[in-house]
Amino acid sequence: MRLQKFPSISEDLQAVLSGDVQSQFGALCYRWRGKTPEVLLITSRGAGRWIVPKGWPIRGETPAGSALTEAYEEAGVRGIAHPICLGIYTYAKPETRVVALFPIRVKRLLNKYPEMAERKRKWVGIARAAELVDIPELGELIQRFDPARLGI
Numbered sequence: 001m002r003l004q005k006f007p008s009i010s011e012d013l014q015a016v017l018s019g020d021v022q023s024q025f026g027a028l029c030y031r032w033r034g035k036t037p038e039v040l041l042i043t044s045r046g047a048g049r050w051i052v053p054k055g056w057p058i059r060g061e062t063p064a065g066s067a068l069t070e071a072y073e074e075a076g077v078r079g080i081a082h083p084i085c086l087g088i089y090t091y092a093k094p095e096t097r098v099v100a101l102f103p104i105r106v107k108r109l110l111n112k113y114p115e116m117a118e119r120k121r122k123w124v125g126i127a128r129a130a131e132l133v134d135i136p137e138l139g140e141l142i143q144r145f146d147p148a149r150l151g152i
Contacts, residue, residue, distance in 0.1 A: 076113030
């Protein structure tokens with residue numbers, strides 16, 4: 001699948017997303033608890049592993065906008081999508097998929113959302129979130145996430 005060019009992402013990421021690799025956009029949903037950021041994790045539908053919302057590009061939507069849509073569908077998030085790509089991680093299912101991760105500042109969590117019956121969600125600190133996910137690259141991206149440093 002060939003994707004359109006998005007001006008808000010780097011040339012390196014553009015090269016990955018325009019290739020034959022299956023590409024997705026992920027949402028690192030966060031909120032502030034006082035001066036401490038927390039991350040929202042959700043369970044996968046099959047194995048119940050802790051993950052972040054992610055999904056396929058949406059035609060006519062920016063990468064961050066696609067991530068925000070996934071955050072709503074999978075976790076009931078209403079918030080602000082930041083166009084900063086935090087990094088890329090990969091996973092296999094069984095083919096390799098590449099996920100570009102975008103920060104989503106959560107303004108509200110809905111009680112009813114499309115995948116509410118299929119997933120659990122949990123707020124955790126950054127260090128704990130990095131431990132709970134079982135994809136090492138994702139854990140590293142979460143561990144390095146500092147919304148204050150990014151100014152978001």
